[in-house]
Amino acid sequence: MSDSETTPFLAASSSNKAADPDARPSLEQSETTPLLSSGATPRYDGEVDDEQNETASIAAGEMDAASIKSTTDRSIPKPSLIAGIVLSLFALGIMIGAFFVPVAVEEYAKQAVVLEPTNLSLVSITTSGVRARIQANFRMDAQRVENEHVRRVGKAVTWLVGSIGTEDTKIHVHLPDYDNLLLGSAAVPSMDVSIANGQNNAVDFVADLIPGDAEGIRTIANEWLEGRLDTVRLQGKADIQLRAGMIPLGTHSIVESLTFEGHDMPQLPAYNITRLNFKEIPVPESRPSQAEKWAMGVEVTIKAFNDYPISVDIPELGFEILVPGCGTADPPIVVASAITHRTSVKSHSEVAVDADGLVDKLPEPLTRACPHSNSSPLDLLFEKFLGNETTTVLVRGQQKPGGDTPGWLAEILSSITVPVPFPGRSFENTIRDFSLTDVHFKMPDPGAEPDDPESNPRVSGTIQVLAGLPSEMNFSLNVTNVRANADVFYKKQKLGELNLKEWQKANSTQFPATEGGEATLKIQSRIVDAPLNVTDADVMTDVIAALLFGGRGVELDINALVDVQVQTVLGDLVVKGVPAEGKIPVKPLGKDLPGLAQPKVGNIEILDTTSDSISLRALVNITNPTTYSATIPFISIHFEKNGTTLGEAQAENLDITKGNNTNIPVFAKWNPTMGGKTKGRNVGRELISQYLSGFNTTITIRTYNGTIPSLPSLGESLSRLNFTLAAPKLRLPPPGGGKDKDKDGDHFIRDATFHLWSSTAQFTLASPLKKNMLYIEYVNATALYNHTEVIGTIEYDLPFAAPPGESKTPRLPVVWDLDSVGYDKVEEALGGRMKLDARAMVGVRLGAWRERVWYWGRGIGAAVRFKLPNGGPGSLVFVW
Known part of the structure; x- marks a missing residue:
């Protein structure tokens, strides 16, 4: 036995060791000496013992090596030795057991415990809570403990104990950061588990889970759903009765806190809406004598994957569907009710939830225009949905859903509002056919300023649209009015804007889906005087050039946002901002439109003359070979020969119809000096001479910036086109x-x-x-x-x-x-x-x-x- 192990309580002098390094005190000395006083102890009879004197001298360091040697030869009493050993061990045990072992074991238990949930399933939903079956694996893993001494003590203690058991326990979970609100409680039955290192325990028990304060649950749930819950701290309290085998270990009050960070908390699973069907359904009135009422039914199937080891059979639940109001401060608006079917949720598997919704009427706040706006909450909802944007609807439990839904569950669900992203729909390729027939153009008022809305040409015609209906829409509808703002393009270049600010009467015919096809809706509307704002005169010129000289028609692309008034089972709805794309085929005007027009001049009346000019009025007959008609309040053109302007012609209040147009009054001014005093007169003289001589004479008509005074840019741009026609024949007397x-x-x-x-x-x-x-x-x-x-x-x-x-x-x-x-x-x-x-x-x-x-x-x-x-x-x- 070494010195460090035999003399923990002995304060030996270093000088004595130096005097006799080989000198070793006897076992009796080393074990009994710490229990003796360093001074002489008086006896009860008043004498001093010789042995005590010798011992005192040793303790004082006054004895020499020879005296120490002689002392060791003396015998020590056995009772004193045993008493000293027992007392020392007892003191050490108290110190270790009272101070070191509990702390080490507690630290060991915190770090070494491993709890792996394998399944959580709901056995039943009771009137007071949930009866759940909890399955998990429990074991102690010493390798998780960082401190070596704590790991040794913990392994030793848990090996000695072997297993531990608990009696029936009730655990209460509170929210310390929310006025210590009770989140819920769980009644856990008694169980026995092995706590030896590495020994796995398959835990399988049924517990009654009872929800606590509904307000606390609502607060936590809503903050979590709104993304405002960065952390949440839970505090569990329980009085646990422990036993080791049959030996009771008493009741221990345990209070533990657990903090969850936002990213550690479970998230709402990603889901897909795999079925969405709107249809008309009858809703019987409460009294049999009343007629059957119709409402809008919605069938929805949502699928998601359950990533968690949780299984549950969810009963029928009632919910309210809400949409946001005008502003964040406005309460949401209830628009529908829904009932989910019974759903079986299995752990780590796909879950399909079927629900039936009902919309029996549209609440007035939903269709009422928001303050300082022309849009209602319904308009805002449709705007996002039809624009293929994700909108948000709100789902909240019904307070009185009926059926077998327990009251406590209804109370909790009715206090939680879940925002559900609802994907929009792309309406690309919805328009199957778009045509504009019986087109009539009305040129702008010549007195309008260029920036005045009255300076735009106007278009009238019959619009026919054949649109494919989404497969989800299985109900009848009738379009009664339309209005739109449309952008018109030619070869991907914007030509102008067609604005229908006023409602235009419309009617529609719905065709059911054929086998392998889709349902369609044919809409027809007569638009009258819709302003066409030409934003790019050069593009307009390209269109006219293609129609005149291209030999075939052109297609104009149209992108529009259409407002539609629709009659449905819910009443009259106004759907705003429906995206529509289509093409407007424009028939060619003919390669030789001026020639086909066959202008003839008759009834010439001279109004004024000067030495250089003649102002006249004539009646002209022309033929309109196109399918279009036009109203022209005012138009002015230049006529020229070989690039030399010889005069101008003007017409007012023209109403050009299809076919023959007779006796059109035209005012003209022959003034060759417009092309130069000398050159113009020479060119003009030559032209008149050829005309009188019966030659095949042609003249060129050309627009200019004054052709349409309110659209100078259009006239300037159209001047790039040359319209050459044969000189019109004069109507001579028979x-x-x-x-x-x-x-x-x-x-x-x-x-x-x-x-x-x-x-x-x-x-x-x-x-x-x-x-x-x-x-x-x-x-x-x-x-x-x-x-x-x-x-x-x-x-x-x-x-x-x-x-x-x-x-x-x-x-x-x-x-x-x-x-x-x-x-x-x-x-x-x-x-x-x-x-x-x-x-x-x-x-x-x-x-x-x-x-x-x-x-x-x-x-x-x-x-x-x-x-x-x-x-x-x-x-x-x-x-x-």
């Missing part, structure tokens, strides 16, 4: 006052009579003017045969008038070329027909306007005969 229908009425010169003997010629003229006098101021003409052989010439510089209708000219002097081949051909043509050419320079005057034009008639058919009775001998008559 030949012979309308009696001679066989003669051509399109020539300005109807016939001519040549008098050989007097060498004169007289012509019959046809003036297109109805009220104005035209003056011929001079004529310098040459008649030709075969384009080159001169027959004769006319030079006349005395003005003469050409009144409206047919008139004859004075006899104009003719100088014959008697030696020419052409003159011989005239003589040969007596009694037959021949063709002549004519070239002339003619000066004309109309009011203050004067112009010198040339005339060239080629291949003019002429009938030649000798006229005796009235024409005089030797007269030749040429009828053109």
